[in-house]
Amino acid sequence: MKKYDIIIVGAGASGVFMSYELTKLDVNASVLMIDKGAPLENRQCPIKLGSEKCLKCSPCHIMNGYGGAGTLSDGKYNITTQFGGDLHNYVGRGKAMELMEYVDEVLCGFGGADAKLYSTASSELKTVALRNDLHLLEARVRHLGTDRNVKILERIFEYCKKKTDMEFYTSIESVKREDDGTFVVLTDDGRRYGCRDLVLATGRSGSKWISGICDEFGIKQKKNRVDIGVRVELPAEIFKHITDDVYESKIVYKTDKYNDMVRTFCMNPYGEVVAENTNGIVTVNGHSYADEALRTENTNFALLVSNRFTEPFEDSNEYGESIAKLSNMLGGGVLLQRFGDLVKGRRSSERRMEKCFTRPTLKATPGDLSLVIPKRQLDNIIEMIYALDKIAPGT
Structure with a gap:
C-alpha cells in the first residue's frame, strides 16, 4: 500500500485549488489527487465530436475529470455573496468576499486577466x-469563456503536477479509518492508498456517494x-x-x-x-x-x-x-x-x-x-x- 500525507478525492474546482494551495506551503507534503474522470486533454464529449445524442458515457466527460463540471462550462466566475453558495454563513461576508477576490487573482494570474469583468x-x-x-x-462577473477556461486549467495543471501525483479513471470504493487516525482508501480496481489527511471534494456528481460516507462516519448532514x-x-x-x-x-x-x-x-x-x-x-x-x-x-x-x-x-x-x-x-x-x-x-x-x-x-x-x-x-x-x-x- 502506497502512503501519502494528503489524498484529495475529486479533481473539480475544490480539489484543483486544494492542490494549488498545497504547492505554496513551506512543507514537503506528498499529495495524491484521484478522480473518476479523464485528464484534461482527454475530456471530449461525443456530442461535440458529431454524435446526435448523449451516449451516456461513464464517466461523463462534461461532468467528470480534471477541473470538474466547470471545465467545459462557460467559465463564469461570480464575485458575490448573494448567490452561488453559503460560505459567508460560516466565515462572514467580509472574509468570503476576500477569498473570492483571491481566487479571481489566481485565475487572472493563469491567463484570465483579459476576460471582461461585468x-x-x-x-x-x-x-x-x-x-x-x-x-x-x-x-x-468575470466571463472567462469555455475556451479560455480550459487554457487556464491547463496552466494550473502544469503548475501543480510537479508536487501532486494524479490518478484519473479511478473511483473510490470505500474509505476506512485506522486505529492510529490515518485513512485508507480502496479504489475500484483493488488498489489501496493510505494517508494522514483525507479531503473529499467530489462535487455534485459525487453527492450521493459522499452522503453515504458521512453516514458511515457519523457526520451530520444538513x-x-x-x-x-x-x-x-x-x-x-x-x-x-x-x-x-x-x-x-x-x-x-x-x-x-x-x-x-x-x-x-x-x-x-x-x-x-x-x-x-x-x-x-x-x-x-x-x-x-x-x-x-x-x-x-x-x-x-x-x-x-x-x-x-x-x-x-x-x-x-x-x-x-x-x-x-x-x-x-x-x-x-x-x-x-x-x-x-x-x-x-x-x-x-x-x-x-x-x-x-x-x-x-x-x-x-x-x-x-x-x-x-x-x-x-x-x-x-x-x-x-x-x-x-x-x-x-x-x-
Whole structure:
C-alpha cells in the first residue's frame, strides 16, 4: 500500500485549488489527487465530436475529470455573496468576499486577466426589474469563456503536477479509518492508498456517494434546498440589452400564485445547450465562448424553483433525480417543448418544432413538460417567463 500525507478525492474546482494551495506551503507534503474522470486533454464529449445524442458515457466527460463540471462550462466566475453558495454563513461576508477576490487573482494570474469583468452595481436594469416585481441580485462577473477556461486549467495543471501525483479513471470504493487516525482508501480496481489527511471534494456528481460516507462516519448532514427547473433557449437579440450590460443576470421573482421564489441561473449569451450525464441521468447545462467565432444565435439560461421541505422528507437528491429520471423515460434523454405549446396544454412535435423561429442548439426529443415537472413548479416557471417578458419582450 502506497502512503501519502494528503489524498484529495475529486479533481473539480475544490480539489484543483486544494492542490494549488498545497504547492505554496513551506512543507514537503506528498499529495495524491484521484478522480473518476479523464485528464484534461482527454475530456471530449461525443456530442461535440458529431454524435446526435448523449451516449451516456461513464464517466461523463462534461461532468467528470480534471477541473470538474466547470471545465467545459462557460467559465463564469461570480464575485458575490448573494448567490452561488453559503460560505459567508460560516466565515462572514467580509472574509468570503476576500477569498473570492483571491481566487479571481489566481485565475487572472493563469491567463484570465483579459476576460471582461461585468458588474450590476450601476446597472439601470436593477431599476427596470424592480418596477416589474423582479429583483436583480448584485454581483461582479468575470466571463472567462469555455475556451479560455480550459487554457487556464491547463496552466494550473502544469503548475501543480510537479508536487501532486494524479490518478484519473479511478473511483473510490470505500474509505476506512485506522486505529492510529490515518485513512485508507480502496479504489475500484483493488488498489489501496493510505494517508494522514483525507479531503473529499467530489462535487455534485459525487453527492450521493459522499452522503453515504458521512453516514458511515457519523457526520451530520444538513438538508439542502431542492431546485427544480428548465433551461430556456431563445434568440440572443431578446436578452441582448441585458447580457451586453451585466452578462450574467441573476433575477429573482416571487410568484403571485404560490409565493415561491423563482430565479434565473447560468445565463449563456450566444451560447449552446449541452447534455450532462450524472450517474446515468441525462440533464442539460449551458456553455458560451469568449471567441466570437464560436458563438451561436441563441442565449440560454435556467429557470429554477427553490423548495425547502420539512419532515418527514429526507433525500433532496432523490427527489430531484426522480423528476430527471421521468424526463429521461418519456424523452429517451433530454425533453424539449415550445413555450407556446406548454401554455396551450399540448405536447410539442417535430412538425411544430420545425415552425419554431428559435433553432435549438442541442438535439432533443419534443414532448410535454407537464407530464414530468410537478404542477406547482411548472406554474411558477410559466409565471416567471411572463414576468421576464416585461423587461425582455419576446421572452
